[in-house]
Amino acid sequence: MTLKKKRVKLEDIARKLNISIATVSRALDENPRVKLSTREKVFKTAKMMGYMPNQIAKSLSSGKTNLIGVIIPRYDESFFIEVCRGIDRYVRKHNYKILISSSRNSFEFERENLISFERGLVDGIILSPTHETETFVHIKSIINKGIPVVLFDNIREEVSGADHVLIEDDKASFSAVEFLIKKGRKRIAFIGGIKEKKVFQDRYDGYKKAMTKHNIPIYEELILHCESLDRENEDTEIQDFFNNISAIPDAVFTCTDNYGLLTMKTLLKMGYKIPEQISVIGFGDLGLGEIFVPSMTCIAQPSFEMGEKAAELLINQFNEPNDVNHRKKVLKLKTELILRDST
Structure with missing residues (x-):
């Protein structure tokens, strides 16, 4: 049976070298008040004994x-x-x-x-x-x-x-939705996260402002605020959303990369062509959108x-x-x- 090794303390080094604990402490802090030869001896002994400094204890003196x-x-x-x-x-x-x-x-x-x-x-x-x-x-x-x-x-x-x-979330989402509108898309869905989160509120505001500016109707059935806080349930929410709307949108603006990728996965499984039938934009641009097939247009967030x-x-x-x-x-x-x- 292997015995658990005790943590080496300053007093262990002091006892080994027959010097005071204060001297050991000053030596490890490279205090010039301690002779160079003593500092070198303390460092060598500390390393040999496996000493690890206690960061919290050090902070008590240094602040x-x-x-x-x-x-x-x-x-x-x-x-x-x-x-x-x-x-x-x-x-x-x-x-x-x-x-x-x-x-x-x-x-x-x-x-x-x-x-x-x-x-x-x-x-x-x-x-x-x-x-x-x-x-x-x-x-x-x-x-x-x-x-x-x-x-x-x-x-x-x-x-x-x-x-x-x-970042200015509302302006970012406004520009993305306006881009879709200028591409001729009129039935644009919105997929965001939990309503209480301000960044999702701001991104939804940007979506609504773009739709209103261009006189595009906002259909309540095309709005999804995901309530889940884990990816597995987000996937289910997005699948249920597309399975239960009366008519598929011609574009989807999503508030995260993850929502965008889950949207594309669901739509491709349902047999829709991206972007020929439906355009998709994500938010974040954190790497996966670029390697997905087809690759995903994103708002790049720094x-x-x-x-x-x-x-x-x-x-x-x-x-x-x-x-x-x-x-x-x-x-x-x-x-x-x-x-x-x-x-």
Whole structure:
């Protein structure tokens, strides 16, 4: 039976070298008050014994952890994965690392995650609020305690003291739907996510504005707001939607890449030709649309850049620690309609 090895502590190294714990600590921090020969001896012994520094213990003396907390609604969405990649790439250039936590589309979990991060684990927080987040008191409380915060994506209301990174969802969807109308499509369906999520509300508003501007009727039976929060049920909802409408649309605007791909899969299974009979546009352009057959026209959302910009704004806040009246910055990134075979 193998015995579990104990974690090596500073006092173990001090005992081995017959020096004080304080000297070991200073040596590992490369403090010039400790002789170079002693520092080298401590480093060599620490490595030999398998010592791993306790980041939280270090933060108690320095006031910094060099960790950034990132809270996203779900792990299984390509958009959030890309944003986190962008955050990680930027912060590593500035000697920070990220801790990612999911609120699981729950306001209660979002609040719990914030409280956990508040307890000294991170130097700042980047957060995408859930569709259930109707009050921002918990976020304002964090800001009031001096913890820098950046919000991105689903921002229902402006929060004083927090920087914001977003896109103009209504304008992006307006341009996509108007493109379909100018291609001669008149019976255009809309497929979005849960109604309570602001980005989906804004994308629906853009759809309605384009239809109204060009005097195209909006048929209630061609509107689907998916209620599911997992992909398997989203697939079922979209299949049921197309199986139960009286007449198939000649175009479909969808609010995510995933909805677009599920729409194309369903329509192709039903025997329809894309784009000859039905055009499809997705939202995101996160890779899969390009390799699907036929390839899918998408609104390209700068997800990776959104992560980089959120990280940049947060680290800029770190560099202005005495600015108690931080002036909120709102950064709006541009989108682009990428044309492919589905239109």
